[in-house]
Amino acid sequence: MGKVAVAFAAAAVVAACSVAAVMVRRRVRSRRKWRTVVEILKELEEGCNTPVGRLRQVVDAMAVEMHAGLASEGGSKLKMLLTFVHDLPKGTEKGTYYALHLGGSYFRILRVHLGGERSYLDVQDVERHPIPSHLMNSTSEILFNFLAFSMERFIEKEGNGSNSQGVKRELAFTFSFPVKHSSITSGVLIKWTKGFEISEMVGKDIAECLQGALNRRGLDMHVAALVNDTVGALSLGYYHDPDTVVAVVFGTGSNACYLERTDAIIKSQGLLTTSGSMVVNMEWGNFWSSHLPRTSYDIDLDAESSNPNDMGFEKMISGMYLGEIVRRVILRMSQESDIFGPSSSLLSEPYVLRTNSVSAMHEDETLELQEVARILKDLGVSEVPLKVRKLVVKVCDVVTRRAGRLAAAGIAGILKKIGRDGSGGITSGRSRSEIQMQKRTVVAVEGGLYMNYTMFREYMEEALVEILGEEVSRYVVVKAMEDGSSIGSALLVASLQS
Ligand code: ADP
Ligand code: MG
Numbered sequence: 475m476g477k478v479a480v481a482f483a484a485a486a487v488v489a490a491c492s493v494a495a496v497m498v499r500r501r502v503r504s505r506r507k508w509r510t511v512v513e514i515l516k517e518l519e520e521g522c523n524t525p526v527g528r529l530r531q532v533v534d535a536m537a538v539e540m541h542a543g544l545a546s547e548g549g550s551k552l553k554m555l556l557t558f559v560h561d562l563p564k565g566t567e568k569g570t571y572y573a574l575h576l577g578g579s580y581f582r583i584l585r586v587h588l589g590g591e592r593s594y595l596d597v598q599d600v601e602r603h604p605i606p607s608h609l610m611n612s613t614s615e616i617l618f619n620f621l622a623f624s625m626e627r628f629i630e631k632e633g634n635g636s637n638s639q640g641v642k643r644e645l646a647f648t649f650s651f652p653v654k655h656s657s658i659t660s661g662v663l664i665k666w667t668k669g670f671e672i673s674e675m676v677g678k679d680i681a682e683c684l685q686g687a688l689n690r691r692g693l694d695m696h697v698a699a700l701v702n703d704t705v706g707a708l709s710l711g712y713y714h715d716p717d718t719v720v721a722v723v724f725g726t727g728s729n730a731c732y733l734e735r736t737d738a739i740i741k742s743q744g745l746l747t748t749s750g751s752m753v754v755n756m757e758w759g760n761f762w763s764s765h766l767p768r769t770s771y772d773i774d775l776d777a778e779s780s781n782p783n784d785m786g787f788e789k790m791i792s793g794m795y796l797g798e799i800v801r802r803v804i805l806r807m808s809q810e811s812d813i814f815g816p817s818s819s820l821l822s823e824p825y826v827l828r829t830n831s832v833s834a835m836h837e838d839e840t841l842e843l844q845e846v847a848r849i850l851k852d853l854g855v856s857e858v859p860l861k862v863r864k865l866v867v868k869v870c871d872v873v874t875r876r877a878g879r880l881a882a883a884g885i886a887g888i889l890k891k892i893g894r895d896g897s898g899g900i901t902s903g904r905s906r907s908e909i910q911m912q913k914r915t916v917v918a919v920e921g922g923l924y925m926n927y928t929m930f931r932e933y934m935e936e937a938l939v940e941i942l943g944e945e946v947s948r949y950v951v952v953k954a955m956e957d958g959s960s961i962g963s964a965l966l967v968a969s970l971q972s
Pocket of ligand 1: 579580581724727833920921923
């Protein structure tokens with residue numbers, strides 16, 4: 475071999491060695507990156523851990539906070555608001571009634587026709603529209619004019635048979651934000667939640683705002699009740715089954731109400747109702763306890779939200795936030811490794827990942843997780859390998875499992891407060907034989923998260939059995955109430971007329 479040839483061969487060997495070295499270095503780096511991501515996942519799992527012992531602590535804290543909120547105004551983060559609803563619809567109501575429901579993401583309008591028997595409930599023309607986002611931080615006038623305009627269009631579409639000429643239409647206004655009521659027909663907004671920000675409306679009478687807007691449009695409608703969405707769901711539950719004493723909503727936000735004895739509402743002494751009870755709107759979204767498993771993602775989400783230090787429970791369990799928690803985890807994984815490829819600016823955008831995409835990824839049954847790939851692509855992350863897609867599914871699972879289990883603990887807390895959890899409540903111990911006499915208890919549940927996200931629902935129901943035990947669980951029935959908030963509010967108005 476000549477000198478030149480030798481030099482050539484040597485150079486080729488050196489080149490091959492350095493290519494191999496680069497490849498090995500890359501593989502080592504990529505393994506290290508993968509390890510980083512696995513550690514982030516592990517840390518998330520540990521942070522979101524909800525063993526039954528911890529859930530029981532949350533149950534107790536919920537029951538204690540309920541007591542405190544009933545004892546004095548401002549006594550707890552739970553406002554435990556009076557609703558002035560003491561009689562729920564029985565099933566004998568007759569006539570035609572309307573409901574207009576302002577939720578967190580949707581508004582709905584519907585009409586019910588009642589024939590005086592429980593089986594004769596005819597729900598007509600349910601209209602459901604997304605709330606245009608510009609309305610959420612507009613003015614009260616713009617918001618209510620829009621609602622009145624939508625109501626007018628709804629009525630225009632009615633046939634002549636729906637309402638006799640000259641008779642005022644009775645309307646329920648279902649409102650999914652905290653209100654301080656002075657009667658069932660009036661109440662002022664305490665604060666906005668779920669991303670709404672129309673500050674001049676705080677302190678205003680909500681029913682009056684709607685009535686004014688309806689009058690301005692010349693509509694012959696009477697706002698006969700201002701109803702929290704949870705109270706609507708309770709009303710529909712009770713209408714079908716009088717063992718219904720609790721209602722919970724898992725939609726954009728989350729909240730619960732229940733039937734309480736008036737003598738237990740200590741902060742309103744002397745409150746008399748014919749039934750001896752009143753529905754209490756807990757505003758449980760604002761529940762807080764040091765036993766709640768909080769991660770750095772929750773802390774950052776809260777700090778950067780429009781309502782920091784507020785609605786801590788809601789931010790862990792409701793539809794508005796689950797997607798955002800998952801996004802924050804994926805973003806961190808993508809920043810600390812290259813497993814998601816080149817960084818996507820879309821992924822840095824708050825709230826870009828919606829909870830319905832989380833459920834679509836979580837429940838993706840295709841072999842290659844194509845739905846996960848499609849959603850990630852929409853977030854600007856394309857061509858991720860299968861093992862990364864599986865990792866994303868796992869993140870969805872961890873966040874939703876925690877949400878479902880904490881939701882169950884919340885429900886069990888209410889059952890504990892009213893002595894329906896088999897333990898005799900938080901003040902008295904009961905014997906095993908008394909547990910046999912446990913009353914059948916129905917919990918009405920509604921909201922888009924619960925109705926559409928099967929894994930959330932299953933985790934919640936599984937945890938409820940875990941907390942209560944098989945024996946007591948047999949007496950606790952969770953019933954889904956589709957559109958319960960709106961339909962039930964219309965039924966409540968009907969019951970006020972009869
Ligand atoms: P609102 O909160 O306006 O009363 P809904 O009760 O219908 O409306 O809840 C809507 C919310 O439910 C959505 O914002 C979303 O967070 C959640 N949601 C709806 N569909 C799904 C789904 N398929 N998977 C997971 N969450 C969903
Ligand atoms: Mg709702």
